[in-house]
Amino acid sequence: MKNSITQIFCALALFLFGITSAMAQVANCNQFINVSLDNSCQVILTPDAIEEGGPYAENVSLSLSQTVLDVTNLGVNSVTLTATDINGNTATCSTFVKVEDKLPPVAICVADLTVAAGSDGTFQLTASQIDNGSYDNCNNVTLSISPTLLTCDLTSVTLTVEDQSGNLVQCTTEVTMTGGNNNSILSCNSNQVFNISNGAIELFPANFLEGNTGGCSVASLQIQNADGSIQNDNVINASDSGNTYTAVVTNAVGNSCWGLFTVSGSSSSSVIANCTQFLNVSLNPWACEATLTPNMIDNGSTGYETLSLSQTQFNETNIGVNSVTMTATAADGSDATCTCLVSIEDKTPPVA
Numbered sequence: 001m002k003n004s005i006t007q008i009f010c011a012l013a014l015f016l017f018g019i020t021s022a023m024a025q026v027a028n029c030n031q032f033i034n035v036s037l038d039n040s041c042q043v044i045l046t047p048d049a050i051e052e053g054g055p056y057a058e059n060v061s062l063s064l065s066q067t068v069l070d071v072t073n074l075g076v077n078s079v080t081l082t083a084t085d086i087n088g089n090t091a092t093c094s095t096f097v098k099v100e101d102k103l104p105p106v107a108i109c110v111a112d113l114t115v116a117a118g119s120d121g122t123f124q125l126t127a128s129q130i131d132n133g134s135y136d137n138c139n140n141v142t143l144s145i146s147p148t149l150l151t152c153d154l155t156s157v158t159l160t161v162e163d164q165s166g167n168l169v170q171c172t173t174e175v176t177m178t179g180g181n182n183n184s185i186l187s188c189n190s191n192q193v194f195n196i197s198n199g200a201i202e203l204f205p206a207n208f209l210e211g212n213t214g215g216c217s218v219a220s221l222q223i224q225n226a227d228g229s230i231q232n233d234n235v236i237n238a239s240d241s242g243n244t245y246t247a248v249v250t251n252a253v254g255n256s257c258w259g260l261f262t263v264s265g266s267s268s269s270s271v272i273a274n275c276t277q278f279l280n281v282s283l284n285p286w287a288c289e290a291t292l293t294p295n296m297i298d299n300g301s302t303g304y305e306t307l308s309l310s311q312t313q314f315n316e317t318n319i320g321v322n323s324v325t326m327t328a329t330a331a332d333g334s335d336a337t338c339t340c341l342v343s344i345e346d347k348t349p350p351v352a
Contacts, residue, residue, distance in 0.1 A: 027083040028053035029093035035069065036102045041138040043069040043099060050081045050095045059086040071138040073099045074165065101165040105136035109159050109171035115150065117177050122319075123150040130159045130173050139164040149346070150177050151320045186218075188249055188257035195264045195336070200237035204277045205249045206339040208259045209323045218341070222248045241265030271303035273328035275338035283316065285348035290314045297326050297340045304328035304336075318344045 030052045035043045047062035065080040077097045084090045110132045115123045127143035134141055142162045147155065155175050162168050188208045194201060205218040223231040224246040236245075240263040250256040276299045281290045292314065294307035301307065310325040322342045329335040 026053075027051070027081055027091040027093040029081050029095045032096045032098070034098045034100060036100050037069075037071065037074075037138060039103065039137055041071050041101075045069065045079065045097070047081060050079060050097075051083075060084065069097065069099050071101065074101060075099065101138055101163065101167065103137055104167040104169045105141050105161045105163045106134060107159060107161040107169040107171040108132045108134045109173040112174050112176070113157075114176045114178060117150075121151070123177050124148060125150055125157060125175065127159060130157055130175075131161075134159070134161040134171075136161075136163040136167075149319065150175060153177050186249055186251055186255055186257035188247065188259035190259035190261075192259065192261040193264050194236060194261060196236065196238045196241070200235050203234045203236065203247065204339075206275065206277055206323060206341045208247045208249055208261075209257075209339070209341065218249060218251050220250045222250075224248060236263050238265045271301075271328050271330040271334055271336045273301045273304070273326060273336040273338040274299045275301075275326050275340040278341045278343070280343045280345060281314065282345050282347045283314070283319075288316055288346070290344060292324065292342065294326055297324065297342075301326075301328045301336075301338075303330055305331045314342075314344050316346065319346055320344060 029050050033049060035045070035049075037043055045064055045067045047064055050064060051062060061084050063082050063084070065082075066077070069077065075098065077099060078094050079097050080092050080094045082090055082092050109130055113129060115125070115129075117123050125145060125148050127145045130145055131143050134143065140163075144160045144162075146158050146160070150157075153176065155177070156172055157175050158170050158172050160168060160170050187210050189210050192208070194203075203221065203223065205221045208221070209218070221234055223234050223236075225231065226244060231245075242263065242265075244260060244262045246258055246260055248256055248258045275297050279297060281292065281296075283290050290313075292309060292312045294309055297309065298307060306329045308327050308329070310327075311322070314322070320343070322344060323339055324342045325337050325339050327335050327337050
């Protein structure tokens with residue numbers, strides 16, 4: 001009888017052991033994880049990054065269907081986790097792994113560059129002339145520069161470096177253009193009269209510049225008194241009536257022009273012309289022209305019946321900065337003027 005009971009217990013133990021051995025492991029995964037490529041353009045995945053719900057028993061090993069991810073895996077990837085016990089029982093689960101490249105490329109510009117202007121006094125610059133070995137840790141890079149058309153003797157050019165993941169970085173080079181026919185030389189109007197019946201007027205470089213400035217940005221305006229001293233601001237008012245001043249305009253390359261002006265308080269006209277100081281206008285991509293209207297320049301003129309411009313039509317010959325005068329005319333025929341610097345740009349790329 002005792003032997004029979006022993007045999008029954010042994011058989012039951014063997015049965016239970018067989019059931020336990022046949023039981024599959026349970027694997028639990030995170031549903032979604034984000035990882036970023038490192039400096040070597042790789043990501044090393046471990047089961048700990050994927051599994052959720054551990055720890056597992058000591059006799060359970062975890063493995064992944066893929067442990068090394070690189071630039072070819074950018075985007076969403078499915079990675080499978082497998083849990084295996086000592087009896088060979090397995091269970092699996094999967095995680096979506098999004099691989100990202102968040103490291104920006106490296107932008108390297110040449111220290112400086114000198115180019116020779118063409119017969120039209122300009123130079124068409126390419127990104128390769130500014131680039132000095134820009135690179136990315138993973139991908140090829142795309143290079144672009146701004147501006148591409150040089151119209152000034154000295155221009156600050158920005159190189160933009162973009163990798164395939166959209167990461168951007170920039171650097172800047174000063175480009176000197178020789179043989180530009182002195183296109184950065186400024187010309188100022190002189191012997192102007194500013195009529196002020198009341199209030200005050202703030203003066204800007206555009207009030208004095210005439211003609212095309214050659215695309216060079218204007219750096220400053222100084223108002224000099226008759227004794228040569230410099231005013232603290234560029235504001236004139238009716239109390240300055242009868243005085244004559246000198247306006248000095250200087251551009252980015254250090255070239256200057258000057259013009260005399262007088263303040264008069266004798267005008268009884270109530271018309272006031274106020275212009276936007278600077279305006280960017282792009283040529284029409286089909287006709288290579290641009291049309292300027294007074295409302296594009298007007299900045300709150302009052303007392304006028306009509307507004308007119310000294311120039312309304314522009315084409316490729318006007319690319320760069322142009323001085324445009326707006327005249328505000330009252331019903332009684334009295335008028336007032338102001339000036340705006342209009343930058344004409346061609347932003348339409350050529351067709352390859």
